[in-house]
Amino acid sequence: MRKPTTLAAAALAAAVISLCAEAQKHPRTAWGDPDLTGAYSEFTTAPLERDPSYGEREFLREDEYEEFAKRRLEQRFDADDTEPGTQEDVHYSMGQFALSENEGVHSLNLRTSIVTQPKNGRIPPLTAAAVARRDARAAARRGKEFDGPEMRSLTERCIIWSSTQPPILPRGYNSNLQIFQSPGYVIIQGEMGDPRIIPTDGRTLPDKLLPQWNGTSVGRWEGETFVIETAGFHPESAWRNASENMRVTERIRRLDEDTLEYEFMVSDPDTWAEPWGGVYPLTRLDGLLYEYACTEGNYGMANILSGARAAEKEAAEEP
């Protein structure tokens, strides 16, 4: 089901999907595991958090979907509309290079938000401890944001994109991933992320874990569903201000030939009073993912720092 043109077709497809699921007709690998391999787009029409006007309503009515999706699909960086002197003004046009996330393939998704728990579809507020950590980090950088490369964001430094580490979330561009499988392993690689080599050989997470930017993952099959448990995050990764004690559970299963369902739950009492999570579809891409070499081509970092030095020089020369 890709870029549905009519809701009737979508509804029919949904019915067919559930029948197929009952018949267990999903493909298997040569060694008998459910086959999730392929390249997929993470883009979906549902925003991460629900517009409060929907309250606890999880799904759009079918007659609301077209308008909802249209608004979402029209959101795009457009170089013609930017304000001179802003970052958007000097950034290349996402639309021009077909990079905008909403130019990717997507499946029908009637959900009003990716977040499904708590019931209001909103990420729970940060605990006081998490606010304190966030503010301390911000204070340590204040006024020094352009001093050196270590003061820039993890993304600008090519260390990690917060949305490619678990849990995986759609991002502004290159919002794609690929899945490989081999006996005893599932490999998930975000287009701009590091490969996650996830063992499915029955091993469990050790009590003591070395911190890793992507955490440490173990997987298991529960029927048709691949379940991944991840812990042991790098303290500086601070995903949405989480602590290194965050734990993530991901569940991936096939809905139909072109669609997987990706579900996640995060738990970190140091950061959120309650666990939260969500679900969205991954839609099959016809193409391949190519190598993403970030640090090898990081002209941005050099330009940001040299720009800051030029600005300081200019300021010093002003009478």
Next chain:
Amino acid sequence: MTRLPVVAFALLTAAAVEPQVLTELPRAANGRPDLSGVWQTLNTAHWNLEPHVSDYPVLLELGAQFAVPPGPGVVVGGEIPYLPEARAERDRRFENRLADDPEGKCYMGGVPRSTYMPYPFQILQNERDIVIYYQFATAFRRIFVDGKEEAPLDSWMGWSNGRWDGDTFVVEVTGLNGLTWLDRAGNYASGNARITERYTPLGPNHLQYEATIEDPTVFSRPWTIRMPLYRIVDEDFRVLEFKCEPYAEEKIYGHLRKPGTEPPAGASSR
């Protein structure tokens, strides 16, 4: 008080960390050798592919622990058959290795260098794809088994088509961008290089690795490197992340740092 419980505990502990040595050559369901596992070389090819005696570290203050260890080399026939002007370029790269070796900048190692960098890499195999995850710079390679497509564009890790030749997995690598080096001694090939790798089981825990390098713009004839790969047999071994970007930042961007500011105080011990 008997000492038996202590002995029993010690035995249990020993059993828990028993190395995972295989006694038979593993085979996949399709009968091909199963190359899956974590592998690493045990030589000095990353310092210099050619035979070399020990040498000073690139900076004298680094001292003996960063000195170049000696090695017999891995080039079949001993010497790389450079064209004269290419040999001069290799020597120039050696002189400028501190500044120019892409390894120092945390750039992906390319092929074949990634194989014999002093870090583990993991091979994962199914009947359609063999993928390799290299610890250094978290580099990743997909090898299309029986693939026929040509590289659509150049890249750091190149484009790999593989096929089985009996028990040997043969990989043709093209589409390399020519920006990688072959070792820390300035040896190199250009973006015109065509690499043919051969992975052959020597036994359950060893592979013979061969790479033939053809590049008429740099070498007078094709030449081959050959070395064993050793299976990492530590129990539950995982290839830990080596995100090397932070360690290269001062080298690459230090000259753009705000005057008077210092890089992060020392390396974090995490």
